[in-house]
Amino acid sequence: MKHFRKELWFETRLRRELINITPELDRCVSESGVQNGLALCNAMHITASVFINDDESGLHQDFEEWLEQLAPEKPHSRYRHNTYEDNGDAHLKRTIMGREVVVAITDGRLDLGPWEQVFYGEFDGKRRKRVLVKIIGE
């Protein structure tokens, strides 16, 4: 069995951003040399997400508005978590979007559907944060 590990680092300019990381994940699969296996890709922070959806800017605005409805950022005082923090909303937004994806690797490539793209979802950015890629297979 082969295994591979890499961290991907991000520092967004905005508090909330969605970044397509499919090309980075593709490169990890190539570097791993794995032909058949599983790739785990997860946020290593609890106010960020890795998820799969469409790379379409209208949809990304819909996500922003929808998440703000389900777990509004402000007033910061609405969350008990926000005693010394202001990111209570980001913990909830990331819960909706999910921490991780597991993607199949087949014939040395990510085995994704036609519109599936992998995103890093940042909900409390403007600082360095990271994603873990772990690949196992043969």
Add this chain to the structure above:
Amino acid sequence: MKHFRKELWFETRLRRELINITPELDRCVSESGVQNGLALCNAMHITASVFINDDESGLHQDFEEWLEQLAPEKPHSRYRHNTYEDNGDAHLKRTIMGREVVVAITDGRLDLGPWEQVFYGEFDGKRRKRVLVKIIGE
């Protein structure tokens, strides 16, 4: 290490349907010959879901009503994604329900709890769409 891959295809009559795919997944595990490992089962489309819950019709109606509250289909104009599409809601519904499940395989069988059943959740159907099953183990 053994590996196995299969696509399961669906074409629902309705826009939204929940289909119990546990028997198909069981067959995949048998065909794979894997005694101990992991089975990844994911929607290959971004407006559909694979999730685990109860096979109980009342609950399935509850899911329908709840998802319509959280991310209503109409008016289609409420989503920026719906410029040339009408399925903005389906992207959000699938986000709540999840893209994938990973299930343990033990002694050649799906290692599920007593009420756990695996479902394909279609939120923008009436066309051919598919699920990926990838199994690794030995």
Add this chain to the structure above:
Amino acid sequence: MKHFRKELWFETRLRRELINITPELDRCVSESGVQNGLALCNAMHITASVFINDDESGLHQDFEEWLEQLAPEKPHSRYRHNTYEDNGDAHLKRTIMGREVVVAITDGRLDLGPWEQVFYGEFDGKRRKRVLVKIIGE
């Protein structure tokens, strides 16, 4: 390839509780002898969750209030599932929180970010229920 399986059992005093199970999961990784691989940790019940977030009591109260807003427990009659049951809300709450996590194992340890802690989320407790840990790797 090595593989390892263990069930973790819980019986909460309250209907809803969040329990940090990171130490138990750490022990499983040690017992497994796996140096590099993947650990699947999933609720075996459909009204409970395994998820990763912060071990901070204010946040845990935020989760309780937020989930009660998104999927209120009462009146029990609001859910069609509650003909002979009263736990319709718990199925929906667990859907938000997720069934499972997959965690990388690197150099014989859980490969978690600095604040990542693994929780059992009980939403219909006061009875014996369990979590499955399945580890594969080498």
